[in-house]
Amino acid sequence: MKLSPKTINWLMIGGVILILAVLLYILFSGKLNPNYRPFTNQPQPTTTVTENNPPAPQTFSTEQLAANQVVLDNRGRLEIELEKKAGAFVERWASLSNQDNFSNLEILKNGMTQSMITWTDNYIKDQLATKKADTYLGTRAQAIVTQGTLNSTNNDSLTVDVKVRGQETIATAASQPKNFYQNYELTLVKKDNNWLADKLVWQERQYQ
Numbered sequence: 001m002k003l004s005p006k007t008i009n010w011l012m013i014g015g016v017i018l019i020l021a022v023l024l025y026i027l028f029s030g031k032l033n034p035n036y037r038p039f040t041n042q043p044q045p046t047t048t049v050t051e052n053n054p055p056a057p058q059t060f061s062t063e064q065l066a067a068n069q070v071v072l073d074n075r076g077r078l079e080i081e082l083e084k085k086a087g088a089f090v091e092r093w094a095s096l097s098n099q100d101n102f103s104n105l106e107i108l109k110n111g112m113t114q115s116m117i118t119w120t121d122n123y124i125k126d127q128l129a130t131k132k133a134d135t136y137l138g139t140r141a142q143a144i145v146t147q148g149t150l151n152s153t154n155n156d157s158l159t160v161d162v163k164v165r166g167q168e169t170i171a172t173a174a175s176q177p178k179n180f181y182q183n184y185e186l187t188l189v190k191k192d193n194n195w196l197a198d199k200l201v202w203q204e205r206q207y208q
Contacts (some may be wrong), residue, residue, distance in 0.1 A: 079150055079158065082195055085111075086160035086186045087143035089197055094141035094164055094182065098131045113189060113198045136171035141182070148188075156190040157198075168205070180205040 089108060096104050102124045109117050131137070141164040148160030162184045169177045187199040 075150060075155065078155075079148060082150075082158050082188055083146040083148050083160055085195065086148065086158075086188060086197075087146040087162055090162040090164060090184045090186055090200075091141055091143050093200065094139060094166060094184070097136070097138040098127065099136055099138070102127060108197070111197055113191060113196045116196075116198050116200070136169070139166050139168045141166035158188045158195075160186050160188065162186060166205075168207075179208045181208070182206065 089111060092104050092108055096102055105120055105124055109120065112120065143162050144165050145163040146160055148158045151157050164182050164184065165179070166182065167177050167179050169175075182202060182205045184200065184202045186197055188195045189198045190196075
């Protein structure tokens with residue numbers, strides 16, 4: 001059968017259209033992409049979820065808690081009380097004026113043993129004998145460190161180291177108040193259930 005030229009033209013046009021359709025399908029389907037992989041139902045890896053159980057709360061017995069605490073016994077409380085007493089005593093002793101006849105020391109006699117009262121009287125006499133009537137000398141002091149330990153036998157005496165910070169004023173035309181530090185050592189003894197000052201010694205002042 002001989003095809004007419006018109007029929008041949010239509011067949012050629014149809015073939016070209018078919019080829020273009022195939023090429024467009026391949027282009028838009030991504031099959032020409034080198035990374036193209038056809039979709040398949042692949043099994044997914046299983047993930048094991050481990051439950052994060054919190055640890056049980058810790059519990060402590062009363063004995064365990066007490067072992068981690070420092071219990072202040074009667075001896076310790078007494079030492080602290082006497083350290084405060086010694087600090088207050090030294091503060092008043094070191095805060096004086098030669099213009100008031102050392103009245104601060106007279107007040108402290110209520111907390112002294114008889115032997116220290118006698119020593120204090122002699123100390124005041126010596127200071128009054130050597131003071132210059134026309135020169136004012138005064139000091140103010142504050143206890144900043146107190147530390148003492150009861151004796152290990154009858155707990156009836158205690159020596160306390162007291163460090164004070166103070167200011168000394170001498171009333172002269174050229175002088176200025178001077179700051180100082182000074183160390184004291186006060187011995188307290190127990191007399192008829194009362195703690196009294198029995199001895200006081202001190203070191204030289206360290207001026208700043």
